[in-house]
Amino acid sequence: MLEITRxxxxxxQEDIALGKDSAIIALLTDVHPAxxxxxxxxxxxxxxxxxxxxxxxxxxxxxxxELDEDVRxxxxxxxxxxxxxxxxxxxxxxxxxxxxxxxxxxxKIEEIISHIEDEExxxxxxxxxxxxxxxxxxxxxxxxxxxxxKWTVAHCIREMRKQAEELDNVYTIYVVDDKDVLLGRLSxxxxxxSASTTRTIIKDIYDPQTxxxxxxxxxxxxxxxxxxxxxxxxxxxxxxxGQLLGRITIDxxxxxxxxxxxxxxxxxxxxxxDVEASDxxxxxxxxxxxxxxxxMAGGIASAYVIGIFDIxxxxxxxxxxxxxxxxxxxxxxxSAAIVVQGLANNSLRMEAITRKLLKExxxxxxxxxxxxxxxxxxxxxxxxxxxxxxxxxxxxxSVITFAxxxxxxxxxxxxxxxxDPALATGPFVTTANDxxxxxxxxxxxxxxxxxxxx
Amino acid sequence: MLEITRxxxxxxQEDIALGKDSAIIALLTDVHPAxxxxxxxxxxxxxxxxxxxxxxxxxxxxxxxELDEDVRxxxxxxxxxxxxxxxxxxxxxxxxxxxxxxxxxxxKIEEIISHIEDEExxxxxxxxxxxxxxxxxxxxxxxxxxxxxKWTVAHCIREMRKQAEELDNVYTIYVVDDKDVLLGRLSxxxxxxSASTTRTIIKDIYDPQTxxxxxxxxxxxxxxxxxxxxxxxxxxxxxxxGQLLGRITIDxxxxxxxxxxxxxxxxxxxxxxDVEASDxxxxxxxxxxxxxxxxMAGGIASAYVIGIFDIxxxxxxxxxxxxxxxxxxxxxxxSAAIVVQGLANNSLRMEAITRKLLKExxxxxxxxxxxxxxxxxxxxxxxxxxxxxxxxxxxxxSVITFAxxxxxxxxxxxxxxxxDPALATGPFVTTANDxxxxxxxxxxxxxxxxxxxx
Numbered sequence: 087m088l089e090i091t092r093x094x095x096x097x098x099q100e101d102i103a104l105g106k107d108s109a110i111i112a113l114l115t116d117v118h119p120a121x122x123x124x125x126x127x128x129x130x131x132x133x134x135x136x137x138x139x140x141x142x143x144x145x146x147x148x149x150x151x152e153l154d155e156d157v158r159x160x161x162x163x164x165x166x167x168x169x170x171x172x173x174x175x176x177x178x179x180x181x182x183x184x185x186x187x188x189x190x191x192x193x194k195i196e197e198i199i200s201h202i203e204d205e206e207x208x209x210x211x212x213x214x215x216x217x218x219x220x221x222x223x224x225x226x227x228x229x230x231x232x233x234x235x236k237w238t239v240a241h242c243i244r245e246m247r248k249q250a251e252e253l254d255n256v257y258t259i260y261v262v263d264d265k266d267v268l269l270g271r272l273s274x275x276x277x278x279x280s281a282s283t284t285r286t287i288i289k290d291i292y293d294p295q296t297x298x299x300x301x302x303x304x305x306x307x308x309x310x311x312x313x314x315x316x317x318x319x320x321x322x323x324x325x326x327x328g329q330l331l332g333r334i335t336i337d338x339x340x341x342x343x344x345x346x347x348x349x350x351x352x353x354x355x356x357x358x359x360d361v362e363a364s365d366x367x368x369x370x371x372x373x374x375x376x377x378x379x380x381x382m383a384g385g386i387a388s389a390y391v392i393g394i395f396d397i398x399x400x401x402x403x404x405x406x407x408x409x410x411x412x413x414x415x416x417x418x419x420x421s422a423a424i425v426v427q428g429l430a431n432n433s434l435r436m437e438a439i440t441r442k443l444l445k446e447x448x449x450x451x452x453x454x455x456x457x458x459x460x461x462x463x464x465x466x467x468x469x470x471x472x473x474x475x476x477x478x479x480x481x482x483x484s485v486i487t488f489a490x491x492x493x494x495x496x497x498x499x500x501x502x503x504x505x506d507p508a509l510a511t512g513p514f515v516t517t518a519n520d521x522x523x524x525x526x527x528x529x530x531x532x533x534x535x536x537x538x539x540x
Numbered sequence: 541m542l543e544i545t546r547x548x549x550x551x552x553q554e555d556i557a558l559g560k561d562s563a564i565i566a567l568l569t570d571v572h573p574a575x576x577x578x579x580x581x582x583x584x585x586x587x588x589x590x591x592x593x594x595x596x597x598x599x600x601x602x603x604x605x606e607l608d609e610d611v612r613x614x615x616x617x618x619x620x621x622x623x624x625x626x627x628x629x630x631x632x633x634x635x636x637x638x639x640x641x642x643x644x645x646x647x648k649i650e651e652i653i654s655h656i657e658d659e660e661x662x663x664x665x666x667x668x669x670x671x672x673x674x675x676x677x678x679x680x681x682x683x684x685x686x687x688x689x690k691w692t693v694a695h696c697i698r699e700m701r702k703q704a705e706e707l708d709n710v711y712t713i714y715v716v717d718d719k720d721v722l723l724g725r726l727s728x729x730x731x732x733x734s735a736s737t738t739r740t741i742i743k744d745i746y747d748p749q750t751x752x753x754x755x756x757x758x759x760x761x762x763x764x765x766x767x768x769x770x771x772x773x774x775x776x777x778x779x780x781x782g783q784l785l786g787r788i789t790i791d792x793x794x795x796x797x798x799x800x801x802x803x804x805x806x807x808x809x810x811x812x813x814d815v816e817a818s819d820x821x822x823x824x825x826x827x828x829x830x831x832x833x834x835x836m837a838g839g840i841a842s843a844y845v846i847g848i849f850d851i852x853x854x855x856x857x858x859x860x861x862x863x864x865x866x867x868x869x870x871x872x873x874x875s876a877a878i879v880v881q882g883l884a885n886n887s888l889r890m891e892a893i894t895r896k897l898l899k900e901x902x903x904x905x906x907x908x909x910x911x912x913x914x915x916x917x918x919x920x921x922x923x924x925x926x927x928x929x930x931x932x933x934x935x936x937x938s939v940i941t942f943a944x945x946x947x948x949x950x951x952x953x954x955x956x957x958x959x960d961p962a963l964a965t966g967p968f969v970t971t972a973n974d975x976x977x978x979x980x981x982x983x984x985x986x987x988x989x990x991x992x993x994x
Contacts, residue, residue, distance in 0.1 A: 120769045247733055256729050257711075257773075274728045275710050279701060314798070315574045317791035319711075319773050336790050337771035343794065344768065347801030348881060354808050355877030355965055356870050363882040367899060371906040374874045378911055378940070381870045385863020386918065397858045404851045404858035408865050408974055409839020415869070416810050416835045416967055420828045423809030427802060428817040445821060452825040457832055464840065486832070511809055513870050520862055 090121070095128050102133050107140055114141070119148030126153060127364070131160040147177030150186070159189065167194060171201030180207060181227035181338070184214035214332075222309050223302030225342070226323040226332035231259045233288055235269055239277065240284035257320040260330055261292040268322055268330040270294035299324050302331055306342050311431075313339050350426065354419070354511040356381075377513045384517030388524055395528035402471065403531050406478045407524065409461075410485055414523030415516040417453065417486045421446055421493030422510040429497065429507050439498055443491055450490030454483040473535055481530040485523040492519060544575070549582045556587050561594055568595070573602030580607060581818070585614040601631030604640070613643065621648060625655030634661060635681035635792070638668035667785075676763050677756035679796070680777040680786035685713045687742055689723055693731065694738035711774040714784055715746040722776055722784040724748035753778050756785055760796050765885075767793045804880065808873070808965040810835075831967045838971030842978055849982035856925065857985050860932045861978065863915075864939055868977030869970040871907065871940045875900055875947030876964040883951065883961050893952055897945055904944030908937040927989055935984040939977040946973060 094113070101109045114122055114137070122141075126134045126149065138146055138161065150158060162170060175183045175198065187195050195215070202208040210228040217223030231249050233242045242259075250256055259272040272292040280291055299322050300309055313321055319336045345360075352360070356377035361370055388411070397404060425442075458479040465475035496515055497507035548567070555563045568576055568591070576595075580588045580603065592600055592615065604612060616624060629637045629652065641649050649669070656662040664682040671677030685703050687696045696713075704710055713726040726746040734745050753776050754763055767775055773790045799814075806814070810831035815824055842865070851858060879896075912933040919929035950969050951961035 118770055120771075243732065250729055274732065275704055278697065278728065278732050314791075314794050316572055317574075319790060336773060336794070337768075340768050340790070340794060340797065343797060344801070344885075347798070347805070348885075351801070351805055351808060351881065352877065354805060355873045357874055357877060361878060363878050363896065367902045367906065370878070370899075370903045371910075374871070374903070374907055375910060377874070378867065378870055378907055379914070381866045382863065382911055382915060385860065385866050386915075386922070388862035388866075389859035389924075392859045392862070398855045401852045401855040401858065404855065404861065405843035405846045406839065407858065407861045408842035408846075408978060409836065411862050411865060412835045412839050412842075412869075412967075412971065412974060413832065415866075416832055417828070419809045420811055420831070423806065423811060424815060424817050424824070427805065431798075431802075442817065445824075448821050449824045449828070452821065453828055453832055456825075456829060457836055460833070461836060461840075468840070470843075513866075517866065520866060524862060 090124055090128065095125070098125065098137075099129065099133065102129075102136050110137060110140055119145060120152045122149045123152035123154075126161075127157055131157075131164075134161050135164045143173055144177050147174050150174055151178055151182045155189065158186070162186075162190075167197035168201045171198050172203070175202055175207070175211070176204070179227045179229055180210040180214055181225065181332075183207075184211050184224075187211070188215055188219075217302060220306050221302065222300045222304040222306065222323050222334060223331070225306050225309060225338055226302070226334045228332045230320075230322075230330075230333045231256055232262055232266075232330060233259055233272070235261050235263055235287075235289040235292065237288050238284060239280050239286045239288070239291070242277070242288055243284075257335070258322075258333075260322055260333070261288060261294075262330055266329045268297070268299065268324060268328060271297050271322075297322070300334075301326065306339075307346065309334055310339050310342050310346070314343070346430070349506075350430065350508040350511075353506070353508040354423065356513045380517055381513050384513075384520055387521050391521060391524045391528065395532060400531060400535050402474055403477070403528070403535070405470075406474075406527070409478070410481060410523050410527045411520040413457065413482060414485045414489045414519040416489075417450065418489035418493035418515050418519040419511050421450075421490045422497050422507075422515055425494055425497040426507050426511055429501055442498070443494055446490050446494040447487065450487035451483075453490065454486035457486060458483040477531045477534045478527075480534065481527040484526050484530065488522065488526065489519045492522070544578055544582065549579070552579065552591075553583065553587065556583075556590055564591060565594055573599060574606045576603045577606035577608075580615075581611055585611075585618075588615050589618045597627055598631050601628050604628055605632055605636045609643065612640070616640075616644075621651035622655045625652050626657070629656055629661070629665070630658070633681045633683055634664040634668055635679065635786075637661075638665045638678075641665070642669055642673070671756060674760050675756065676754045676758040676760065676777050676788060677785070679760050679763060679792055680756070680788045682786045684776075684784075684787045685710055686716055686720075686784060687713055687726070689715050689717055689741075689743040689746065691742050692738060693734050693740045693742065693745070696726075696731070696742055697738075711789070712776075712787075714776055714787070715742055715748075716784055720783045722751070722753065722778060722782060725751050725776075751776070754788075755780065760793075761800065763788055764793050764796050764800070768797070800884070804884065804962040804965075807960070807962040808877065810967045834967050834971055838967075838974055841975050845975060845978045845982065849986060854985060854989050856928055857931070857982070857989070859924075860928075860981070863932070864935060864977050864981045865974045867911065867936060868939045868943045868973040871904065872943035872947035872969050872973040873965050875904075875944045876951050876961075876969055879948055879951040880961050880965055883955055896952070897948055900944050900948040901941065904941035905937075907944070908940035911940060912937040931985045931988045932981075934988065935981040938980050938984065942976065942980065943973045946976070 098110065098113055101113070126137070129137070134157070138149070141149065150161070153161065174186070187198055199208050199211060202211070214224065214228065231246055233245060237245070246259070256274055259274065259277065261269045261272055263269055270292050272288060276291060280286055298312055298316055298318060300312065302323050302325055309321060312318070313334070313336060321334045322330055323332045323334060325331055348360070357373050358376045359373045361373040392407070461482055462475055462479040465478065466472070493510070493515060497510035500510055501507040552564065552567055555567070583591070588611070592603070595603065604615070607615065628640070641652055653662050653665060656665070668678065668682065685700055687699060691699070700713070710728055713728065713731065715723045715726055717723055724746050726742060730745060734740055752766055752770055752772060754766065756777050756779055763775060766772070767788070767790060775788045776784055777786045777788060779785055802814070811827050812830045813827045815827040846861070915936055916929055916933040919932065920926070947964070947969060951964035954964055955961040
C-alpha cells in the first residue's frame with residue numbers, strides 16, 4: 087500500500103515539470119493502479135495526461151478504471167476517440183468500459199465503439215449500455231467462464247484456457263445447455279480434483295442445485311442484499327428466458343453498498359450531492375445550499391408561528407423555544423433513522439404499519455415522560471416560574487411523542503411512493519417538526535399560561 | 541430466496557404447536573441457512589429450540605452462524621456445553637466459532653473448548669479468542685489452503701484435497717516456506733492449467749509478486765479499506781515474523797463495512813446503540829434517551845443565554861430564534877459530515893488542517909452571504925421591521941460561518957485523539973452550535989437593536 091505523502095507528490099510534480107520520464111516511471115513502479123489513481127487525484131489534469139502516456143497500456147487502463155469520475159472525465163478529454171477505443175477500452179472489462187463511456191455524449195460513444203476492433207467486445211458494450219443505471223444489467227460484466235454440460239473435462243479445461251485469459255478472477259464456472267440457459271455451476275475446486283479423469287462429462291460433475299441468480303432488470307440494491315445475505319462472491323445475471331447474460335462480482339457490490347451508505351449519510355446530514363472535502367469551494371457550497379434554504383424557509387415559517395401567538399404577552403416563553411425545536415428535531419430524526427435502516431436491510435418485514443406507529447407512540451411517550459419529568463424537576467431547582475415549567479413539560483411530552491410518530495410515518499409513506507425514505511432523516515422532517523413543535527408549545531402555553539399565571 | 545410471509549410463519553408455528561415434525565421439515569427443505577435464520581428471528585425462543593433439533597446438523601450450524609446475537613444467545617441457553625461443542629462448533633469455521641463463544645462467560649468458554657474433539661480446531665479457537673475485537677486477528681479464519689514451495693503440483697493437489705474439505709470457497713492458495721513464512725500465492729486457475737504436468741515444483745509456478753497482507757494487530761477498518769481499494773476477495777493475515785496465521789474473506793468485510801456505515805448513520809441520527817425497529821420498546825427508548833438528554837441540557841443552557849440577554853426588552857427577537865438555531869445546526873452537521881466521510885474513506889489525505897479550516901471558512905461565508913441576502917430581501921417583503929431584519933441577517937452570516945468552521949474542526953480534533961469522529965455529526969455538535977449561535981444572535985442584536993431601534 088502506497089503512503090501518498092506531500093513529498094511524494096512534490097517529487098513527482100518536479101519530475102513532470104522537468105520531463106524526467108525515467109524518474110517518473112521509477113516512482114510508479116510496482117504501485118497498484120488504485121494507488122496511482124489516488125496519486126492522479128492530487129495532480130493537475132495536464133500532469134495526469136503526461137504521466138498517463140508513460141505508463142504501460144495495461145497498467146494505465148487499470149488506473150483509469152479506478153479514477154474518480156471528474157478526474158477521469160478531464161483526463162479523457164485529451165484523448166481522441168480512437169485512442170480511447172484502442173488504448174483504454176481494449177484493456178478493461180466490458181462493464182468498466184460501458185460505465186466509463188456512458189458518461190459521454192451519444193455521438194462520442196458511437197465514435198468510440200466504431201473504433202473497437204474486437205467485435206464481440208463492442209457488441210457486449212452496446213448491450214450493457216442499454217441497461218438502465220442502477221439495475222443488475224448495468225452492473226454486470228459480460229466476461230465469465232461458461233461451459234456446455236455436454237463437454238468433457240478435457241474440452242472444458244481447453245476452452246477455459248481461452249476464456250480465462252481475459253478474466254482476473256475465476257470464481258465459478260457456469261454450466262449452460264445448448265440454448266445458453268443456465269443449468270448450474272461447477273466449482274474450480276471440483277474441476278481441479280477431476281482433472282485427472284479428463285474424459286468425464288461436465289453433466290456428471292456439476293452442481294445443479296439451487297444457484298442464486300438475478301434478472302438483468304433487478305435493482306442493484308436487491309443484488310447487494312442477495313450477495314451480502316448469502317455470502318456470494320459472484321452472481322450470474324439472466325434474462326427472462328433463463329439465458330446467462332453476465333455476472334456481477336462482489337467488488338462491484340461493495341462499491342454499491344458503500345455508495346448507498348454514503349448517500350443515506352449525506353441525506354441525513356443535509357448534503358444534496360456526492361461531494362468530498364477536496365472538491366472546490368463552489369461545489370461544496372452548491373451541495374449545501376438547498377438544505378440551508380429549506381431550513382431558512384422553516385425558520386421564517388417559525389417566526390410567523392411565534393408571531394401569531396403573541397410572544398410580547400409572555401416573553402418568558404421565548405426562553406424554551408430552542409429546547410422545544412431541538413427536541414422535536416432529535417426525536418423525529420431518531421425515529422426516521424430506525425425506519426430507514428430497517429427498510430435498507432430488509433429487517434422491517436412483517437410488522438404492519440399501524441402496529442409500528444403504535445409502538446413508536448409508546449416509545450415516544452416513554453421518552454417524553456422521562457424528559458419532561460426531568461425538565462420539570464430541574465426547572466424547579468433552577469428557579470424558573472412554576473407555570474412556565476409546567477407549560478414546557480407538558481409541551482415537551484406532546485412534542486416528543488408527536489415527533490416520534492411523525493418521524494416513523496414519513497419514511498414509510500415515502501417508501502410506499504417509491505421515494506428514497508432516507509430523505510426523511512434530512513432537514514426536511516427536522517424543519518417540519520420544528521414548526522409543528524412550536525405550534526404545540528404555544529398552544530399549550532396559551533391554554534396553561536392564561537389559566538395558571540398572568 | 542424465501543419470501544417470509546405472515547402466513548408462512550403462522551403455518552410453521554401451528555406445526556410446531558402440534559408437533560408435526562415432517563411438515564416443519566418440509567417447510568424448511570431447500571431453504572438457505574440465512575433465510576432460516578430470518579425465520580428464527582420471527583419465532584419464540586422455545587419454538588426455535590424445537591425447530592433447531594429437527595434440522596440436519598450441518599444446516600443447523602449454518603443457521604446459528606447467521607442468527608442475530610440476541611436470538612442466538614437465547615437459543616444457546618437451551619444447550620449444554622457439550623452440545624455446543626459437538627453439534628455446533630464441529631460444523632462451523634474457527635472464526636465463526638470464536639465469535640459465537642466470545643460472547644459467553646470465561647467459565648462456559650473453557651467448558652465448551654474442553655468438549656471439542658478436534659484438537660487443532662480447539663487450539664485455533666483459543667488463538668482467535670486472544671485477538672482483540674475489531675482487529676484483523678479477530679476477523680480472520682484459520683482455515684485456508686497452504687502449500688509448501690518445494691512441493692510438486694501432484695503433491696499439492698493431494699494435500700489440497702485434504703485441506704479443501706473444510707473450506708467452502710477456495711479463492712487463493714498460499715505458498716509458504718518451511719518456517720510457514722508467506723512467500724506468495726498460486727491461483728487456482730494457474731494450478732488447474734498446470735495440472736497435466738504434475739511434476740512441476742510449486743516454486744516455479746507461483747506468483748511471488750507483491751501480495752497484499754495485513755498484520756493480525758491491524759484494525760478491521762484498515763482491512764476493509766485495503767480489500768475494498770484493491771478489489772480483493774481474500775486477504776492473508778500475518779504475524780510480525782511474516783508467518784501466515786489465517787485469511788480474511790470478503791463476506792466478513794462486507795459485514796464490517798455495513799456495520800460501520802450503520803454505526804455512523806446511527807451516530808448522526810442520535811441513536812446510541814445498535815437497534816432495529818423490531819426491538820422492544822424499552823431497548824428503543826434506552827437507545828434514544830442519552831441524545832435526548834443532551835438536547836435537553838442544551839435547551840436549558842439556551843434558556844439561560846436568552847435570559848441573560850433580556851428578551852423582554854426586545855421580544856420580537858424571539859421570532860427568529862428557531863431560524864438561528866436551525867441554521868447553526870444544519871451548517872455545522874453538513875461540514876462535520878463531509879469531514880467524517882473523508883476520514884472514513886481516506887480521501888482526506890494531504891490537505892493540512894489550517895488549509896481545510898480556511899476553505900471551510902470560505903464555504904461558510906459563501907453560504908452565509910447567500911442565505912442572509914435572501915433573508916434580508918424576504919423579510920423586507922414580509923414586513924418585518926428593518927432593524928430586526930438587519931440584525932437577523934448579520935447574525936445569520938456569522939452563525940453559518942462559525943458553524944461551518946466549528947463543524948470541520950470538531951471531527952478533526954476527535955480523530956486526532958482517536959475518538960470516533962462520527963460523534964461530531966450527532967446531537968452533541970448540533971447542541972453546541974445552537975447555544976453558540978444564540979449567543980452570536982443576541983450579541984449582534986444587543987449591538988444593532990440598541991444602535992438602530994428602540
